[in-house]
């Protein structure tokens with residue numbers, strides 16, 4: 290059996306680079322040589338054992354990684370796609386749903402009713418991830434990308450696609466206004482994608498050096514919540530009206546109240562960040578009397594092709610975000626840069 294190098298979680302908080310069996314592409318699968326894999330907060334929590342209850346990972350040792358791209362290395366038996374050949378560059382989704390339940394059949398495969406069942410594969414969470422030299426995936430999960438998207442940039446398509454889904458959830462209109470809370474990767478991508486889709490004014494609320502990056506990614510205004518009251522500041526920047534859409538990307542329950550404070554009457558609030566199970570009080574009357582739509586946003590159903598186009602055409606330039614790139618041996622260092630918040634998105638290039 291041939292082997293490959295992979296970043297293996299041996300025990301909680303114990304990562305190592307090891308030789309593991311190289312996956313063989315099964316029926317309908319394509320083997321991809323991984324060229325880049327981003328690390329996110331979910332990966333970090335998995336390393337720390339904080340998602341054990343969810344079965345992420347189901348057992349140890351485990352190979353993580355779900356924000357990734359690579360080059361087609363081998364086409365498995367029975368693959369029907371004719372648009373992919375060995376050597377093509379691709380990015381990969383991590384699940385496709387069961388393709389049979391009512392949600393999957395209406396395109397909402399991010400909400401597959403079978404998800405969570407033991408046989409359901411969520412790659413990088415319940416099935417082997419892409420923090421390795423190779424990954425085998427069902428053909429339908431892969432999307433071809435052109436050379437206009439670098440290997441490292443390809444690792445950002447996953448989170449970018451989630452923000453495309455968020456724009457669809459709020460039905461973002463050209464000329465509209467938006468506030469983005471939390472300039473992490475999701476917030477910065479939301480900023481760039483909202484601008485690319487025609488938002489006239491995007492205001493980013495956060496603190497520190499990430500606000501400079503928000504400007505680089507297209508923010509029209511930034512608000513430092515340590516220097517001024519964010520609700521007042523956003524209201525002031527919109528002539529007292531509030532914004533059409535709010536994107537909560539901080540994953541902070543206290544921010545939900547601020548989001549409701551800055552949205553205009555009849556506006557929409559999209560929640561992209563996870564709070565880790567924390568609760569927050571919400572005024573139902575505010576939602577009712579101002580007809581505020583409060584929308585959850587999960588994953589990126591049918592959004593990869595849009596994000597790829599936005600990046601290939603230059604409508605979204607992720608260049609400013611590609612600041613921390615590591616070889617596979619530097620994976621522990623990459624996780625440390627994520628934990629210290631030094632890096633927005635560390636990327637490992639096997």
Ligand SMILES: [Zn+2]
Pocket residue numbers: 328329330331332355356
């Ligand atoms: Zn992630």
Ligand SMILES: [Zn+2]
Pocket residue numbers: 386387388389390391392393394398400401402403404
């Ligand atoms: Zn399904």
